[in-house]
Amino acid sequence: MRIRRRDALGQLFAMCAGVTRLGAEQGIAPDDPVLEPANVMDFARLAQTKLDPVAWDYLEGGSEDEVSLRDSREAFNRIIIRPRALVDVHEIDLSLELFGKKLSFPIILDPAGGKDCFHRDGEMETAKAAAAAKAIHITNGGIDKLTETGKGPVWWQVTTGGEFRTARTMTAFVRRLENQGCSGICFTTDIMYVSHRERNIHNRFVRSWCSLPGGIPRDAQGILPREGAPERTGIYPSRPFPTPTWETVQQLRSLTKLPIVLKGILIQEDARKSLECGVDGIIVSSHGARQLDHVGGTIEALPEVVAAVDGKIPVLIDGGFRRGTDILKALALGATAVAIARPYLYGLAAFGQKGVERVVELLRTELALDMALAGAPNLAAIDRSLVRIRGGSF
Ligand SMILES: Cc1cc2nc3c(=O)[nH]c(=O)nc-3n(C[C@H](O)[C@H](O)[C@H](O)COP(=O)(O)O)c2cc1C
Secondary structure (H helix, E strand, C coil): CCCCHHHHHHHHHHHHCCCCHHHHHHCCCCCCHHHCCCCHHHHHHHHHHHCCHHHHHHHHCCCCCCHHHHHHHHHHHHEEECCCCCCCCCCCECCEEECCEEECCCEEECCCCCHHHCCCCHHHHHHHHHHHHCCCEEECCCCHHHHHCCCCCCEEEEECCHHHCCHHHHHHHHHHHHHHCCCEEEEECCCCCCCCCHHHHHHCCCHHHHHCCCCCCCCCCCCCCCCCCCCCCCCCCCCCCCCCCHHHHHHHHHHCCCCEEEEEECCHHHHHHHHHHCCCEEEECCCCCCCCCCCCCHHHHHHHHHHHHCCCCCEEEECCCCCHHHHHHHHHCCCCEEEECHHHHHHHHHHCHHHHHHHHHHHHHHHHHHHHHHCCCEHHHCCHHHEEECCCCC
């Protein structure tokens, strides 16, 4: 997306007319509280004040000791940007082509289950925000009506493989998505079991609470119900059916021309297998540090996956992206685009659709500004020479 002199003048004009440029674009008045948070972390603080503490822990938490959760942020601090001086940056272009579609910026919205914990009708609020921002949204489902409008080149359906148990269920799943005008399939590979998310376990959190009309059901004394089926430890893992394998991915590939991305790839061996299966993209991801702990920050895994893929398919990444500089660093290390979950969930919790749009806008503009300051006026100008890693390598 270009920011030109004409746009800057337009912004000035709009401000004189009592509306900010964003307001002019989205119909937001300059005193709207959605404009107050200056960055993603401000949105996080606001979301925390608005949510029940149990819902907040569900949103924010990671698994077990949350080592990966801390790593996912701290790893960015080891990457140092090498800014280029005296480059003409009067126009900043964030546009790219991804899976055959033109996008205005390299940020997409990750799947996140349980959005009703954060806002009523959370999935739909998010889907509408994604449509307004023209961003790819990997939906957890339930937005069929919106999909049918064909508004998005943007909808991707997530699956954890439950639909792939038999050839018949896999085919039915794929045909339904094709008929609904879904743009692609995101297969999440890292959640064959749910990890111990111990904040939820200590809270005796029950996911179905989020679907209740009143939200988290506390009594007048603020006490949570004792019944229900909270997550627990001490249950030996087993599943009644075989979990998906690389063969499953091959079967899926043979069934559809829809783009397929595998989410949850962290090692070069799996990146190569993904290529062999003919998938269209990879998301380097640790499920927001919510599954296996001690896998490091995803940004640390990115270089080996990028090297293995060798430019043959797009490599996306998620996990801990909160700043334009984080995105810039990932692009410099070879990512094609970045995906976010908690940041837009903060926006959703704070303001619904409007909050999601604003978070995306903040990250988009931060990235544009950081690119300008780093002397990289477009995505093609961002390469490995734009960063160095403290200590040599990860
Ligand atoms: C509340 C919540 C629910 C999530 N649900 C899903 C899900 O249903 N499927 C999935 O593939 N990933 C899920 N994720 C993981 C995200 O898609 C993503 O990989 C991760 O959160 C990215 O890191 P970030 O939250 O730091 O941006 C969830 C994450 C959160 C925070």
